[in-house]
Amino acid sequence: MASHSVDECLNALGMPKKAQNILKTYWPYLGARCDKLDFAHYATMLERYIKTYPAVPSMKSHELSLATEDVIRNNGGNIRYNAEVTEILFDGERASGVKVGEEAFYSDYVILNCFPETAYKKMMPENKVSRKAKQLVNARKTGSLFFTVYLGLDCYAEELGIEDYTVFLYESPDSTIQYEDCNDTNRLFVIANCLNRIVPNASPEGTSTLFLTSLLTEDSWGYVEPQDYKKVKNRIADKMIEIYENKMNISVRPHIEEIVIAAPPTFARYLGTPNGTPYGYEMQPWDTMIARIMSLKKERFISGLYFVGAHGERSDGYSTTYACGHSTANEIVKEVKENGRI
Numbered sequence: 202m203a204s205h206s207v208d209e210c211l212n213a214l215g216m217p218k219k220a221q222n223i224l225k226t227y228w229p230y231l232g233a234r235c236d237k238l239d240f241a242h243y244a245t246m247l248e249r250y251i252k253t254y255p256a257v258p259s260m261k262s263h264e265l266s267l268a269t270e271d272v273i274r275n276n277g278g279n280i281r282y283n284a285e286v287t288e289i290l291f292d293g294e295r296a297s298g299v300k301v302g303e304e305a306f307y308s309d310y311v312i313l314n315c316f317p318e319t320a321y322k323k324m325m326p327e328n329k330v331s332r333k334a335k336q337l338v339n340a341r342k343t344g345s346l347f348f349t350v351y352l353g354l355d356c357y358a359e360e361l362g363i364e365d366y367t368v369f370l371y372e373s374p375d376s377t378i379q380y381e382d383c384n385d386t387n388r389l390f391v392i393a394n395c396l397n398r399i400v401p402n403a404s405p406e407g408t409s410t411l412f413l414t415s416l417l418t419e420d421s422w423g424y425v426e427p428q429d430y431k432k433v434k435n436r437i438a439d440k441m442i443e444i445y446e447n448k449m450n451i452s453v454r455p456h457i458e459e460i461v462i463a464a465p466p467t468f469a470r471y472l473g474t475p476n477g478t479p480y481g482y483e484m485q486p487w488d489t490m491i492a493r494i495m496s497l498k499k500e501r502f503i504s505g506l507y508f509v510g511a512h513g514e515r516s517d518g519y520s521t522t523y524a525c526g527h528s529t530a531n532e533i534v535k536e537v538k539e540n541g542r543i
């Protein structure tokens with residue numbers, strides 16, 4: 202299954218097209234097209250949604266960060282906020298620490314959450330980056346870009362008839378066409394989320410929030426000229442609200458009290474990822490989750506330096522990126538125990 206696409210496997214099972222379309226609804230969670238994405242990866246994600254269910258922390262995803270912070274501090278660790286790592290330090294060919302501006306921090310093991318290409322280009326001398334490392338990051342494809350419209354509404358979600366936490370609003374039932382729609386800012390799909398449906402007090406009494414998300418490719422956003430930025434941003438947001446209102450038959454415009462629009466440059470500013478993608482590298486037939494896991498050790502080009510995050514072997518999503526950090530940390534703990542480093 203790992204070397205065959207979602208489409209190939211569902212066809213091999215003889216599944217009717219309509220059932221396939223329904224099962225493939227969640228593809229934007231992995232941001233890869235179903236005729237290229239490997240079935241093993243998609244099936245694993247879907248099975249978890251169906252069998253163990255998705256969950257939202259009552260204090261939103263920030264609660265996960267706060268819980269992690271507690272564990273780190275309670276175990277003698279330290280956290281520096283607003284501290285951008287600007288340089289990797291080396292002891293010969295081995296990574297030996299990081300620099301935050303003028304301040305240096307030394308360690309036998311360095312785990313970076315930023316993209317490898319960012320580290321290679323901006324945080325170390327070129328002679329530390331092997332030809333193979335450069336070729337690999339160049340061969341990989343940057344993941345989908347996000348466009349999100351956050352709406353603060355002046356009434357409860359129920360008053361408007363908003364019944365679900367998430368709805369996927371596509372123009373076509375065909376997932377390949379849906380993926381191709383991301384190439385054109387005039388042909389959008391919308392994923393609408395209303396957090397209050399799961400966490401009723403997610404916003405002050407008498408209000409609710411709704412956020413609408415669409416995926417874009419580097420190509421579609423790449424055509425936007427700096428002078429057209431505001432115009433395009435407002436056009437896309439307007440279109441997304443229109444799609445939501447028309448498809449759901451719910452009028453939200455008269456109830457909008459607050460609106461914030463996050464376009465790819467907004468995500469780039471906060472995340473520091475290439476073109477602002479929150480999704481790491483897009484999964485491709487030669488670059489599947491299983492292929493990445495199998496070649497993980499071979500892709501560690503610099504001794505002492507590890508990468509974790511959505512660009513890692515399990516790709517994007519909270520659970521998978523936490524799992525990526527967890528398995529990397531376990532590997533290092535094992536090595537420390539065996540070799541006594543640190």
Ligand SMILES: Cc1cc2nc3c(=O)[nH]c(=O)nc-3n(C[C@H](O)[C@H](O)[C@H](O)COP(=O)(O)OP(=O)(O)OC[C@H]3O[C@@H](n4cnc5c(N)ncnc54)[C@H](O)[C@@H]3O)c2cc1C
Nearest residue numbers: 284285286314315471472473479510511517518519520522
């Ligand atoms: C609108 C939206 C909705 C989403 N919804 C869901 C969802 O419902 N469920 C789900 O599972 N996933 C969801 N995702 C995806 C999920 O957020 C990502 O896949 C995940 O957060 C990626 O984890 P990461 O560790 O790779 O990167 P991030 O979570 O972006 O963390 C990387 C961190 O590194 C910091 N950083 C970067 N460079 C440096 C540097 N040089 N020095 C110091 N710090 C640095 C960044 O500031 C950032 O805080 C959503 C994403 C978006 C944008």
